[in-house]
Amino acid sequence: MSSKSALQLFKKTRNQDVSDDSDDGKLDFDLASVLGLSGMSRVPKPSDRERRPPGTVPKYIKLHPEDSGEGLDDVFYEDPHIFVPAENKNDHDEVLGWGVFAYPKPGEGSSHRVKYDVERGIPRTMRYQTYYNGEGWEWPEKQFVKVLMERKETAFAAMDLGDLPERDYILRITMLDIPVELQSPEKIQSVYERGAFGEELIYRRFKVSGGTNLDSLQDKIVQPIMGWARNAHSFAFQDLRDGSAFGPKDSTAVDMCHVDKAVISYIDADKWTFAHVLQKPGDKMRYLYDFGDTWLHDIVVEKILSRSESTGSVVVLEGRGMCPPEDGHGNRDWAQALWKFRYGTIREQNEVMQEVMRATNYKGKPFSRADFDPLSFSVEKAQQAVLDALRSAASVRTGAKSVTHPLTPEALMEGTPLEKAQKLKKGQTRVKEFDDPESFRYMSETISERRDRTRQALCAKCGSPHNLKACTGCNRFYYCSKEHQREDWTTHKPECKGAKSK
Ligand SMILES: [Zn+2]
Ligand SMILES: [Zn+2]
Numbered sequence: 287m288s289s290k291s292a293l294q295l296f297k298k299t300r301n302q303d304v305s306d307d308s309d310d311g312k313l314d315f316d317l318a319s320v321l322g323l324s325g326m327s328r329v330p331k332p333s334d335r336e337r338r339p340p341g342t343v344p345k346y347i348k349l350h351p352e353d354s355g356e357g358l359d360d361v362f363y364e365d366p367h368i369f370v371p372a373e374n375k376n377d378h379d380e381v382l383g384w385g386v387f388a389y390p391k392p393g394e395g396s397s398h399r400v401k402y403d404v405e406r407g408i409p410r411t412m413r414y415q416t417y418y419n420g421e422g423w424e425w426p427e428k429q430f431v432k433v434l435m436e437r438k439e440t441a442f443a444a445m446d447l448g449d450l451p452e453r454d455y456i457l458r459i460t461m462l463d464i465p466v467e468l469q470s471p472e473k474i475q476s477v478y479e480r481g482a483f484g485e486e487l488i489y490r491r492f493k494v495s496g497g498t499n500l501d502s503l504q505d506k507i508v509q510p511i512m513g514w515a516r517n518a519h520s521f522a523f524q525d526l527r528d529g530s531a532f533g534p535k536d537s538t539a540v541d542m543c544h545v546d547k548a549v550i551s552y553i554d555a556d557k558w559t560f561a562h563v564l565q566k567p568g569d570k571m572r573y574l575y576d577f578g579d580t581w582l583h584d585i586v587v588e589k590i591l592s593r594s595e596s597t598g599s600v601v602v603l604e605g606r607g608m609c610p611p612e613d614g615h616g617n618r619d620w621a622q623a624l625w626k627f628r629y630g631t632i633r634e635q636n637e638v639m640q641e642v643m644r645a646t647n648y649k650g651k652p653f654s655r656a657d658f659d660p661l662s663f664s665v666e667k668a669q670q671a672v673l674d675a676l677r678s679a680a681s682v683r684t685g686a687k688s689v690t691h692p693l694t695p696e697a698l699m700e701g702t703p704l705e706k707a708q709k710l711k712k713g714q715t716r717v718k719e720f721d722d723p724e725s726f727r728y729m730s731e732t733i734s735e736r737r738d739r740t741r742q743a744l745c746a747k748c749g750s751p752h753n754l755k756a757c758t759g760c761n762r763f764y765y766c767s768k769e770h771q772r773e774d775w776t777t778h779k780p781e782c783k784g785a786k787s788k
Contacts, residue, residue, distance in 0.1 A: 342363055343363075344362065344363045344426070345363060345364055345365040346364075346365050346366055346367070346429070346430065346433065347362055347363075347366075347426040347429045347430050348423075348426070348429065349426060350414070350417040350418060350423055352414070352417050353414045353417055353418075353426070355426075356410065356413075357406040357407065357409060357410030357413075358410065358426060358427075359386065359387075359403070359406070359427075361386050361430075362386070362426055362427055362430045366430045366431075366432075366433035366434055366437075367433055367437070369385075369430075369434070370385070371384050371385025371386070371434065371528040371529045371530075372385065372527060372528050373385070374386070374387075374388075374529075376389040376397050377389070377392075377397055377480075378397060378480060380526040380572075381526060381527060381528050381529035382399070382400045382524060382526070382529050382549075382572070383400040383524075383529050383531070383548070383549050383550065384431050384434050384528070384529045384530060384531070384549065384550060385528060385529040386427075386430070386431070386529075386550065387400035387401060387402060387403075388400070388401050388403070389401055390478070392478065392479060393478060394478070395478060396462075396463060396478050396480075396582075396617075396618065397478065397479075397480055398462050398463065398480065398572070398582045399580065399582070400548075402547040402548075407546075407547070411546075425546075427546065427550050428546075428550060428551050431550045431551045432551065434530070435530070435551065435552075435553050438525075438528070438530045438553060439553060439557070442558055442562050445562060447496075447559075447561050447562065447565075449593055450496045450497075450561040450565060450590070451495070451496050451497030451559055451561050451751075452495070452496070452497060452593055452596060452752065453495070453496050453590050453591055453592065453593055453596045454493050454494065454495055454496070454590075454591040454595065454596035454597065454598065454599075455493070455494055455495070455496050455560075455561075455564065455587055455589070455590050455591070456491065456492075456493055456587070456588040456589040456590075456591070456603070457491070457492055457493075457494060457564075457585055457586065457587060457588065458489060458490070458491045458585070458586050458588050459489060459490050459491075459492075459508065459511070459512065459573065459583050459584070459585045459586075460486050460488065460489040460583060460584050460586070461486060461487070461488040461489070461581070461582065461583050461607070461610075461617055462480075462486065462582045462583065462584060462617055463480075463486075463582065463617040463618050463621060464486060464487045464488055464607075464610075464617050464618075464620055464621045464624070465483035465484055465485065465486060465487060465621065466484065466485045466486070466487045467483060467484055467485075468621075468624055468625045468628055468629075469483050469621065469625060470625055470629075471622040471625055471626070474618055474621050474622050474625075475618075475622075487606065487607045487624075487660070487661070488605075488606065488607030488608075488609070488610075489605055489606055489607065490511050490512065490602065490603075490604070490605035490606075490663070490668065491588065491602075491603040491604050491605065492507070492511055492600065492601060492602045492603055493591075493599070493600065493601040493603060494507055494560075494600050494749070495596065495598040495599075495600075495749075495750055495751050495752065496559065496560065496561035496564075496590070497559050497561065497598075497751045497752060498559060498560055498744070498749075498751050499555075499556055499558070499559055499741055499742050499751065500523055500532050500555035500556070500557075500558055500559065500560050500562075500563075501534065501535070501554075501555040501556035501680070501742055502556075502680065502738075502742045502743075502744055502751075503523075503560050504521055504523070504534075504555065504573075505517070505675070505680055505681045506672065506675040506676055506678075506680070506744060506749070507600055507672060507675070507749065508573065508585075509675070510668065510671035510672045510674065510675045511602055511605075511668050511671070511672060512583070512609050513608065513609025513647055513668070513671070514575060514581075514609060514612065514647050515612050515646040515647040515687065516675065516681050517539075517681035517682070517683065517685075517686050517687050517731060518539065518612060518646050518647075518686065518687040519539045519540070519541045519575060519576035519577070519578070519579075519612070519686075520533055520534055520537045520539040520541050520542050520545065520576070520577055520686075521533055521534065521573065521574060521575045521576070522548065522549050522552050522572075522573075522574045522577075523555065523560070523563065523571050523572070523573055523574075523585075524549065524571060524572040524573075524574060525563045525571055526570055526571060526572060529549075530553065531549040531551075531552035531553065531574075532552055532553050532554070532555040532558065532563075533545075533549070533552035533553075533554070533555055534554075534555060534681075534683040534686075535554040535555070535556055535683055536683055536684045537683045537684075537686060538683070538684055538685060538686045538688070539683075539686040539687075539688075540578070540686075540688060541576050541577040541578040541579075542577065543577075543578075544577035544578050545577050547577070548574060548577040548580070549574070549577075556739075556741065556742055557741075559751075564585075564587045566587065566590070567587050567588060567589055567590060568586070568587060569586070569587045570584055570585065570586045570587070571584075571585050572584060572585075573585050576612075576613075579613060579614065579615050579616045580616045580617075581610065581616060581617060582616075582617050597748070597750070598745070598748065598749070598750025598751065598752045598766060599745075599748035599749055599750055600672055600676070600744075600748065600749030600750075601669070602665050602668045602669045602672065603665070604663075604665060605663040605665065605668065606661060606663050607660060607661060607662070607663055608658075608659065608660055608661075608662050608663065609647060610623075611641050611642045611644075611645030611647065611648060612645040612646040612647045612648075613645060613646070614641060614645065623638045623641070624638075624660050626638055627639075627658070627660065628660075639655065639658060642658070646687065646729070672749065676744055676745070676746050676747070676748075676749050677746050677763070677774075677777070677778075679733065679734040679735065679736065679737070679738060679762075680734065680738045680739075680742050682714060682731075682732040682733065682734050684732065685710075685714070685716065685731060685732020685733075686731065686732075687729055687730070687731040688729070688730060688731075689727065689728070689729050690727070690728055690729075690730060691726065691727040692726045693726075710732065712736075713734055713735045713736035714732050714733065714734050714735070714736075715732070715733055715735065716730055716731070716732050716733070717730065717731055717732075717733050718730045719731075735762070735785070736762065737756055737761060737762045737763070737764065738764070740754075743764045744764065745764055745765050745766035745767075745770055746763040746764060746765060746770075746774060746778070747765060747766070747770035747771070747773060747774045748766060748770055750766040752766055753766050753767065754766055757771065757778070757782060759782040759783070759785075760781070760782040760785035761785075762782075762785050763778060763782075
């Protein structure tokens with residue numbers, strides 16, 4: 287495609303996308319204040335935007351003298367202090383990626399995602415990134431989103447959550463685009479409309495306290511309940527009212543190289559609770575896991591219990607469908623794999639099995655072909671996985687799991703460049719797990735031996751974020767009550783003594 291036609295396509299997309307969404311950017315008062323928009327003046331809707339005339343000067347972002355702005359989306363020429371993300375919605379009334387990207391048109395791609403303009407973005411990145419790597423410069427798109435992030439945090443800080451952080455929520459997490467009624471790969475590739483294939487296959491329902499920190503929700507609750515690995519890839523919770531995103535602080539996960547195409551930038555998830563994003567039944571946030579493979583989930587509030595009914599504990603209620611394999615290329619690819627497993631040749635079926643057994647989140651949990659049941663889900667196993675996570679330190683995001691395959695044993699001794707570059711803090715160790723005795727291939731991850739920071743902490747027995755006190759023996763685990771400490775003592779005793787003697 288020539289650059290000219292790509293440009294026309296872009297213009298067309300933007301205009302068409304938003305013109306059918308004519309709510310005129312009106313926000314009710316509450317929503318406006320939640321989003322930090324009250325008192326803001328109107329900015330042109332994306333549909334009103336024309337390609338900027340030559341010589342247009344950005345209202346806020348600073349372009350490097352060598353950067354002509356070529357390939358930079360028009361939106362970044364506006365003033366982020368008055369920009370209204372909520373005016374750029376997809377067909378489903380959702381705002382993704384801070385409202386700065388266009389969305390795919392029907393037939394062009396899944397409407398669960400933003401449409402990163404590869405033909406503009408990639409050449410631009412290649413041409414100009416070196417100018418912004420130097421001291422004192424920041425990528426223009428990030429300068430813009432940084433202001434949106436500040437506005438969002440100001441709005442969050444001013445929010446009155448009432449007693450929501452003390453109340454338990456019943457949440458339902460669903461994987462998108464993977465239907466119960468399996469569809470042929472050809473059909474999946476040609477139909478993009480949301481819900482076109484009916485009910486989604488993979489979901490879980492669980493109870494969790496509204497006061498749970500977003501980072502801990504991901505690390506110790508959502509990952510184990512879904513069946514994903516912890517600290518392997520990056521993620522973003524997205525507030526669909528304004529496209530704001532929350533992710534792991536200083537993540538070294540491999541997929542961070544794709545963050546600009548997914549959400550550009552995000553607020554550290556460990557600073558806010560999920561009650562800041564979800565306040566009433568029906569409220570929904572997107573959980574985007576792995577910026578490379580793009581695993582898409584919706585998290586919807588089914589119910590918020592009264593304070594007297596709330597215990598703070600994490601309880602898995604029910605669910606359906608096995609978790610896709612880590613690095614399995616995203617929802618639609620897994621939907622196709624399931625079709626192949628059901629209707630494909632023996633060879634195709636074995637390929638799917640192999641992929642699952644090699645995956646980080648299934649390794650070490652061998653299962654036979656008979657166990658391979660895409661519909662399966664065990665409440666007990668999921669609850670146990672949550673307990674295991676609660677009885678461990680929070681993931682160290684600066685030392686995410688990474689696979690190394692040295693060519694010689696000597697290379698093993700020296701450590702990888704990543705390991706050398708990354709300094710361990712006090713109380714952190716790097717652990718290596720080898721694939722098998724014959725292979726040098728290993729997975730390494732940084733583990734903390736210290737207790738979690740207060741705002742991230744959860745009871746090691748039940749997952750409650752309330753009334754926590756650290757165990758006076760080891761000073762590492764938190765408990766919400768004397769009872770829970772006592773109930774946990776048989777299990778905790780050996781490690782408590784071990785930690786103390788260190
Ligand atoms: Zn507890
Ligand atoms: Zn202890």
